[in-house]
Amino acid sequence: MKIKSYINRDKTSRIENDYTIGSVTFDYSFWIDNHMKNYGKEFWHLIRTDGEWKIISVVFSYELAEFYPEK
Incomplete structure (x- = not known):
């Protein structure tokens, strides 16, 4: 069994910070x-x-x- 996890680092990734706090948002599959x-x-x-x-x-x-195909 081959198991893989992907983080999509394209236009959907977003990184914000002010050098004290930060956030990262991304799509995954x-x-x-x-x-x-x-x-x-x-x-x-x-x-x-x-x-x-x-x-x-x-x-x-x-x-x-299986129930909700990716859009």
């Missing part, structure tokens, strides 16, 4: 044996502390490709 199983969007919220970025929250949508 999850594949098993060359068939997409689910897809959606992810939103990460980050904070910069001691010169490093830390993820403080993750929110994501989850669409089952």
Whole structure:
């Protein structure tokens, strides 16, 4: 079984920050044996502390490709 997860880093990716807090938004898809199983969007919220970025929250949508084909 081949399992792959993709982050689509094209026009749908967005990064914003003010060097203290930040957010990352992107589309993703999850594949098993060359068939997409689910897809959606992810939103990460980050904070910069001691010169490093830390993820403080993750929110994501989850669409089952079997029932909701990607638009």
